[in-house]
Amino acid sequence: MYNESVKKAYIKYKINEVIINESLLSSSFEKTSLFEDILQKDLSEFTLQEIMNMYKTLNFDSLDVLIVFNSNMNLYTQYCLDRGLVSNNQNIYKEIDPSMLNSCLNQSMIARQIITRSELLLLFNKLFNARDIFIILAVFEFGKGKKNFEDIVNAYLSDIDRKTNTMKLHSGRIVHVSDKLIEIAEESSQAKEYCSLNGRSKGLIDDGTIIKRNINSKSSQEYALGRNVYQSLVRSFDVLGIGQYMTANKLIISGQIQMIKDESNKLNITPKDYLYTHKKEIENQYGTNIVVHNFLLKYGDYF
Numbered sequence: 001m002y003n004e005s006v007k008k009a010y011i012k013y014k015i016n017e018v019i020i021n022e023s024l025l026s027s028s029f030e031k032t033s034l035f036e037d038i039l040q041k042d043l044s045e046f047t048l049q050e051i052m053n054m055y056k057t058l059n060f061d062s063l064d065v066l067i068v069f070n071s072n073m074n075l076y077t078q079y080c081l082d083r084g085l086v087s088n089n090q091n092i093y094k095e096i097d098p099s100m101l102n103s104c105l106n107q108s109m110i111a112r113q114i115i116t117r118s119e120l121l122l123l124f125n126k127l128f129n130a131r132d133i134f135i136i137l138a139v140f141e142f143g144k145g146k147k148n149f150e151d152i153v154n155a156y157l158s159d160i161d162r163k164t165n166t167m168k169l170h171s172g173r174i175v176h177v178s179d180k181l182i183e184i185a186e187e188s189s190q191a192k193e194y195c196s197l198n199g200r201s202k203g204l205i206d207d208g209t210i211i212k213r214n215i216n217s218k219s220s221q222e223y224a225l226g227r228n229v230y231q232s233l234v235r236s237f238d239v240l241g242i243g244q245y246m247t248a249n250k251l252i253i254s255g256q257i258q259m260i261k262d263e264s265n266k267l268n269i270t271p272k273d274y275l276y277t278h279k280k281e282i283e284n285q286y287g288t289n290i291v292v293h294n295f296l297l298k299y300g301d302y303f
Helices: 004-017 022-039 048-057 063-082 098-102 107-113 117-126 130-142 179-190 222-240 248-267 271-277 279-286 292-302
Strands: 166-168 174-176 193-195 201-205
Touching: 004 022, 004 063, 022 048, 022 063, 048 063, 063 098, 063 292, 098 292, 107 248, 117 130, 117 222, 130 174, 130 179, 130 222, 130 248, 130 279, 174 279, 248 271, 248 279, 248 292, 271 279, 271 292
Parallel strands: none
Antiparallel strands: 166 174, 193 201
């Protein structure tokens, strides 16, 4: 860690001031240390060009993550500035806005993370179990809940209204679901066995849920069940050949983009107009908050 004594003093200061993730802050400084070694100066004294080059080289693929990273650099630089440790007496990080940060992202990686419904459906022929398909399609269509994939773990066939193509989730939201998701949900709820990647079949516990637990599951606690869903997603992404860059949160973004395109087309308005006028519907469908300006900045090219 470059200029280690100052950074350790800052971390100690932040711990005493507010609740922080010490390891995250230390990890951030480890990432910047290579650039500090090359330039032979503390990150608090980087020029704008040096900061932008560093961000591009660090290969971020999430604007939200980079915004937080830049905020941490801003706070650290302000700490140094207040103590007379910055020779040019400036905090450049404070002047960097989201559009500038967006230009530093790995756009090719982001493009790989955006998948359409039709592309997703074509990939499903590589999966053996309706349960795994349901988990992926559910995340794509309505998200995963606030914690532990609660809206998927606690999904029951009786929650689905086939007449209106809606589903009442554990979190209380009522969301729209596709005919395909209903079809897969029915298939998953009727399954008696789960076929693993090695070809072996495992019995399933019929607890009424759409994604039944394996008969040898050691816990029915929601955290453990949520962890099982997460692990299923990771395995499935690997089987589908997208494991290197796809996550549940990235899949949710793809679903939101698909919804915006589909619904704006139905209303004969632009995706941008739909995002501004139907923001609440998108937030309800996925259980997430959307900052329209930032969403357009990040994903406007994919509508």
